Amino acid sequence: MLGQESALRKRNSITKIHRKSMNNSILLKSFFAEVGSLSKFSGKFLSRFFIPPYEINELFKQCYVIGYKSLPLVGLTGFIMGLVLTMQLRPFMIDYGVESQLPAIVGIAIIREIGPVITSLIFAGKIGSSIGAELGSMKVTEQIDAMEVSGTNPFKYLVVSRVMAATLMLPVLAILSDAISLYGSYLGVNIKGDTNFNFFWIQVFDSLEFRDVLPAFIKTYFFGFAVGIIGCYKGYYSSKGTEGVGKSANSAVVVSSIMIFILDLLAVQITELLGFN
Amino acid sequence: MSEVNKNEYNHVSEETTVLEINHLYKSFGNNHVLIDFNLTLSKGQNIVVLGKSGSGKSVLIKCIIGLLKFDKGSIRIFSKEIRNLNATALDKIRAKVGFLFQSNALYDSMTVRENLEFPLRRHWIKLSQEKINEMVSQALTDVGLVHTIDMMPVELSGGMRKRIAIARTLILKPDIILYDEPTTGLDPITGREIINLMIEIKTKYNTASLIISHDMNCVKSASDLIIILLEGKCYATGNYQELKSNADPKVKQFFE
CATH class of the missing domain: 1.20.5 (Single alpha-helices involved in coiled-coils or other helix-helix interfaces)
Known part of the structure; x- marks a missing residue:
């Protein structure tokens, strides 16, 4: 038994x-x-x-929607990021007696890594979800079919223009976000200390080298492409009605965020190999 | 009975035939949606395809417009076999075929004006802005909604959205209009208005229409000929009175 x-x-x-x-x-x-x-x-x-045909008008429209309209959010998060990073670092820098190096340290951290990655993650949250939801809802309400019937290649009109706009706009947003972050950092330094504006910027730029700026700038093109293509892919193949639209938007953000980290890891390895680090 | 009627109604002059479907087959895996389907549509004729939900009516018109590829058979629009056409040639045919989607498919991010301009700009790129404005106004006048020109689709009622979708279909002055369940989701009064509008369009522009519907008011008022699509096949053909008096229980169920 x-x-x-x-x-x-x-x-x-x-x-x-x-x-x-x-x-x-x-x-x-x-x-x-x-x-x-x-x-x-x-x-x-x-x-x-x-x-051809190249959807130039749609590309400009998407650059405006994806780039210009994301600027307030990206700028605000960049500003807070720079301010908070400086305020958090300051006590440690004082403890180690290197307070004067604060602008240089923050500058390198923001330009090389934090600026591009955080901006891309914010961008993925805003643009990845909006592209996923927009194309998803167009798919389930037959707007994509209507476009095809109207003599338009929906892939070129919707996907190519959005992916291109995301690829072109993210580097611009990352540069602006870096600049705003550094301004936030300058204010952070001046909350408890007293640094001259010009002196702060001289310290930041003196610490930066070409190898800090270029790889960080180039990788944002890949991040932008990843956000655009994943958002479009998730939306374009959306199914199961309105529930599917929500899922598309959600998974567009999740997958593109993960992809940003994977690409960042690869970028570090490649720059290491090329002798940029 | 069905075979006799089919032959009788398929006998249409070659000159007036705008759409001809022969031995059409379409399957999704093991689900055989269309089996040996035949249809002939002439200029100025309204044919209603009547069938239960999921019987393949929408699949049929999506095959006609080239949104779905069919497995076997032929679809000829203005004597051109659409299976072998490249994208450019297919677009030329599509410019002559209007398609009213069941969900209207108005572009949410565009105003009514932009929705109507979209197919014009895509098909006839060289039109002047004055000509485009004139054509948009004419299409909106036809559906009685000129005042909505700068509104967004979300600001319109269901019936108005349907009318705007019809205006967008009309703007290219098509020879054939495909209506996918034009009265679904509308109240009976608005549904009646849409049916009247469809009849007006046919009278005014002498268009041929293929109407997919299971709304009996629409079937009765708008049809010159009815085709009952059952189990993927063209089960019976006739006008409203003929089919209503048909003793076959499978036909009778639609008219009870």
Whole structure:
């Protein structure tokens, strides 16, 4: 009797393990299917990008919507980031007797890493979700089909223009955000200390080198492309009605945020290899 | 009975035929949506395709306009087989075929004016702004909604949105209009107005229309010919009175 029970328990646990491994393999399969599908979508973007007609008007419109309209949010978060970073660092710098190096340290941190990454994450939250939701709702309300019937290639009109606008605008936003962050930092230094405006900026720029600025600037193009293409991909293949639109917007933000970190990691490795660090 | 009627109604002069569907098949995996479907639409004729929800009516018109690819058979619009057309040639055909979507598919981010201008600018890029303004005004006059020109779609009622969608369909002066369930989701009075508008359009512009519907008021008022789509096939064909008096229980269920 006891032997039968233990055999039954053993069989149940084997079934559970089997089911778990089955679930894992399904998850893994769907992950690779998603990666494959996204790669195919990116390939389609690259192939369509060079073929006329070029949707220049739509590109300018999207640059305005994606770039200009994101500036207040990006600027505000940049300002707070610079201010808070300076205020948090100041006590430690005083403890180590290097308070005078505060502008240089903050400058390098913001320009090299924090500025581009935080700006890109804010951008992913705002633009990734809005592109995902916009294209998703267009898909479920047949607006994309209507566009196709109206003699327009919806992929070129909607996807290529948005991805290009995101790719071009994020570096600009990152530069502006860096500048605003440094201004926040200047105010942070002056809350408890007293630094001349010109002297602060001279200290910041003296500490920066070409190898600090260029890789940070270049990687924002890739971050922008990732946010644009993932947002468009999630929206363009949205399904299951309004519920699907919400899911598209949500997963666009999650996936593009993860992608930003992965690209950042790769960028560090590549700059290391190229001798920029 | 169905076969006899089909042959009788399919016998239309070649000169007036604007749309011809022969032996059309469309499946989604193991789900066979259209099986050997045939249809002939002539200039100035209104055909209603009647069927239950999920019977493949919308799939049929999406195949006609090239939004879905069909598996087998042929669809000829103005004697041109659409299966073999490239994107440019297909766009030229689409400029002559209006499509009214079930959900209206008005662009939410554009005003009514921009919604109407969109197909004009895409199909006829070389039109002057004056000509575009004139055509937009004419289309809005046809549907009685000139005052909504600078409004956003979200500010309009369901019936008004449907009318604007019809105006957008009309603006290219199509020879064929495909209506995908034009009265679905509308109250009976607004539905009646939309049906009257469809009849007016046919009378004024002599367009051929293919109407997908299961609204019997629409079927009765707007049809010259009714095709009952059942189990993917063209089950019965006839005018309203003929089909209403049909003894076949599968046909009768639509008219009870």
